Amino acid sequence: xxxxxxxxxxxxxxxxxxxxxxxxxxxxxxxxxxxxxxxxxxxxxxxxxxxxxxxxxxxxxxxxxxxxxxxxxxxxxxxxxxxxxxxxxxxxxxxxxxxxxxxxxxxxxxxxxxxxxxxxxxxxxxxxxxxxxxxxxxxxxxxxxxxxxxxxxxxxxxxxxxxxxxxxxxxxxxxxxxxxxxxxxxxxxxxxxxxxxxxxxxxxxxxxxxxxxxxxxxxxxxxxxxxxxxxxxxxxxxxxxxxxxxxxxxxxxxxxxxxxxxxxxxxxxxxxxxxxxxxxxxxxxxxxxxxxxxxxxxxxxxxxxxxxxxxxxxxxxxxxxxxxxxxxxxxxxxxxxxxxxxxxxxxxxxxxxxxxxxxxxxxxxxxxxxxxxxxxxxxxxxxxxxxxxxxxxxxxxxxxxxxxxxxxxxxxxxxxxxxxxxxxxxxxxxxxxxxxxxxxxxxxxxxxxxxxxxxx
Numbered sequence: 001x002x003x004x005x006x007x008x009x010x011x012x013x014x015x016x017x018x019x020x021x022x023x024x025x026x027x028x029x030x031x032x033x034x035x036x037x038x039x040x041x042x043x044x045x046x047x048x049x050x051x052x053x054x055x056x057x058x059x060x061x062x063x064x065x066x067x068x069x070x071x072x073x074x075x076x077x078x079x080x081x082x083x084x085x086x087x088x089x090x091x092x093x094x095x096x097x098x099x100x101x102x103x104x105x106x107x108x109x110x111x112x113x114x115x116x117x118x119x120x121x122x123x124x125x126x127x128x129x130x131x132x133x134x135x136x137x138x139x140x141x142x143x144x145x146x147x148x149x150x151x152x153x154x155x156x157x158x159x160x161x162x163x164x165x166x167x168x169x170x171x172x173x174x175x176x177x178x179x180x181x182x183x184x185x186x187x188x189x190x191x192x193x194x195x196x197x198x199x200x201x202x203x204x205x206x207x208x209x210x211x212x213x214x215x216x217x218x219x220x221x222x223x224x225x226x227x228x229x230x231x232x233x234x235x236x237x238x239x240x241x242x243x244x245x246x247x248x249x250x251x252x253x254x255x256x257x258x259x260x261x262x263x264x265x266x267x268x269x270x271x272x273x274x275x276x277x278x279x280x281x282x283x284x285x286x287x288x289x290x291x292x293x294x295x296x297x298x299x300x301x302x303x304x305x306x307x308x309x310x311x312x313x314x315x316x317x318x319x320x321x322x323x324x325x326x327x328x329x330x331x332x333x334x335x336x337x338x339x340x341x342x343x344x345x346x347x348x349x350x351x352x353x354x355x356x357x358x359x360x361x362x363x364x365x366x367x368x369x370x371x372x373x374x375x376x377x378x379x380x381x382x383x384x385x386x387x388x389x390x391x392x393x394x395x396x397x398x399x400x401x402x403x404x405x406x407x408x409x410x411x412x413x414x415x416x417x418x419x420x421x422x423x424x425x426x427x428x429x430x431x432x433x434x435x436x437x438x439x440x441x442x443x444x445x446x447x448x449x450x451x452x453x454x455x456x
């Protein structure tokens with residue numbers, strides 16, 4: 001066998017998964033179609049849960065220099081009045097990190113690539129286009145455009161919206177009802193424009209809805225909805241004309257003006273034998289919550305420890321919990337993003353109550369453990385005498401709070417409010433930060449202990 005896991009796609013999701021697996025000794029082959037990294041920002045936001053995943057991957061400190069702590073988002077009408085205030089706290093949040101980060105994607109990808117150098121068990125091959133996949137009872141065979149073949153015990157398709165992996169498996173996408181063309185413009189300021197502010201602004205205008213995003217350093221972004229008659233590509237002169245109410249060429253250099261179709265879609269299933277989907281290959285959502293890449297990183301967080309456990313002897317049925325758990329979670333983000341998009345378009349303002357907006361933390365769908373209580377909910381990461389809880393537990397299962405049957409699991413105190421909210425005295429926390437279930441359940445404790453043996 002060439003490798004344990006072949007990852008198709010070397011974007012943020014594939015690279016994060018490679019780091020998560022490589023750090024724990026699995027052999028990984030990353031196959032990236034493009035010969036060079038894309039030099040422009042695409043995704044621009046991630047949240048504290050994603051930084052928690054980067055912590056698990058051992059790359060959080062390398063990622064931080066490419067970030068800026070976000071202040072949040074305001075939804076304003078044509079008169080400049082705030083309809084919805086989604087401010088984000090400027091202190092460390094429940095995940096053990098800030099609630100919101102703006103980031104520069106080329107810098108993030110460079111940090112993720114550089115980290116792979118530390119793992120002789122991980123190879124990144126660029127300019128490697130996968131054109132065919134086949135699988136037998138114990139392996140996946142990947143054929144490249146060059147004719148080269150690779151064999152792996154499992155393959156992960158993290159190859160984007162046009163996923164060759166998904167198409168090869170014949171997996172259909174469920175359309176959740178949002179499709180619009182938008183112009184995405186990335187600028188670099190050439191002189192100070194403090195008046196633009198640090199908040200992201202959603203301009204809720206039925207005639208000309210748009211978005212302003214404060215990026216890292218001097219990067220700024222605008223996203224503007226297009227009409228059917230707008231040209232693709234759009235000439236630079238026309239782009240500046242659309243931006244003139246906010247900014248002119250005297251203020252900034254136009255680095256990129258690209259037209260995207262924002263969609264809301266989710267794969268009907270995420271697994272076929274030894275091949276699984278992750279990231280945009282499995283789901284796409286409008287960018288109005290900044291959760292597109294976040295959802296893909298959550299996929300990697302859910303998948304790495306299940307793959308590792310199966311590679312080390314756990315029942316392969318464990319991987320069957322991946323798609324159902326993640327699909328329900330990402331569907332909640334897609335539905336909220338679509339509702340916000342309708343507010344921005346002013347086509348269904350009543351879907352989002354006006355006033356203060358809070359972040360959502362959707363539960364996992366059906367899968368490992370019960371879903372009739374605390375199981376499947378996202379746990380806070382508490383601080384222990386030995387540092388952040390996930391680190392102190394070695395990114396394996398641990399018990400949080402009191403629990404009569406916590407067994408040999410590492411145990412930490414804290415998160416009383418979260419536990420009380422779920423009427424639970426103690427919970428078992430999974431390697432991805434979600435609750436397996438109550439720590440008082442001896443069967444769940446035994447399950448966690450058995451999986452920890454595979455993750456040691």
